[in-house]
Amino acid sequence: MDCPKCGAAIEDGSGFCGSCGQRLATPAASWGASSQVRVAYAGFWLRAVAYLIDNLLLGFVLGNLLLRPLMGRPGGIPADDPWFLFENTSPQITALMLLFLMGNWIYFSLCESSKWQATIGKKVLGLMVVDLQGKRLSFARASGRFFAKILSSMTLLVGFLMAGFTKRKQALHDIVAGCLVIKKV
Numbered sequence: 001m002d003c004p005k006c007g008a009a010i011e012d013g014s015g016f017c018g019s020c021g022q023r024l025a026t027p028a029a030s031w032g033a034s035s036q037v038r039v040a041y042a043g044f045w046l047r048a049v050a051y052l053i054d055n056l057l058l059g060f061v062l063g064n065l066l067l068r069p070l071m072g073r074p075g076g077i078p079a080d081d082p083w084f085l086f087e088n089t090s091p092q093i094t095a096l097m098l099l100f101l102m103g104n105w106i107y108f109s110l111c112e113s114s115k116w117q118a119t120i121g122k123k124v125l126g127l128m129v130v131d132l133q134g135k136r137l138s139f140a141r142a143s144g145r146f147f148a149k150i151l152s153s154m155t156l157l158v159g160f161l162m163a164g165f166t167k168r169k170q171a172l173h174d175i176v177a178g179c180l181v182i183k184k185v
Helices: 044-070 091-112 120-124 139-154 158-164 172-177
Strands: 039-041 127-131 179-184
Touching (some): 044 091, 044 120, 044 127, 044 158, 091 120, 091 139, 127 139, 139 158, 139 172, 172 179
Antiparallel strands (some): 039 179, 127 179
16 A cells, blocks of 8 residues: 555555655554544654653652662661762662663553553653554564663764654654654644
8 A cells, every 4th residue: 555645655554654644544443433533743842741751750659669768778878869879889779770770661661562552741742652554562662662762862862852853753762663653633
């Protein structure tokens, strides 16, 4: 099947064209019962706000689960030294940081591969993460997208800024994972 707007090849059953974003006339179950749903690519600032919401939520939850029991105890994390976690390279602190990373990975990957197709921050702003055919991500692809954010970080954050100026508003990790972040309008 070809896109009626740009002529790009499209997989049967897709909700929209992965090249130009044109909504297709064929009904797609992933968009719900209404075929009147329009989509637009989510830009940098909208995604940044969603990421801020998610990180505030995760910081609160993971901080209370992982750090609260260790704060102020003898041999634990000193409550009066905010840089302790970043300056200390003990195996215990490394394990704690890996637990934080694992918590983030599970949260982002499970949420983005769930029926919501979004984290809580994205859901609040009406955003969804889809593959290039407009379908739900698998857990493996959502995990790949999460770990590809390391590449976006290693480019002095230019990988994240790419969402502001690429044609389909994709950051580097979206391009690597073959994903789009869309907004229902």
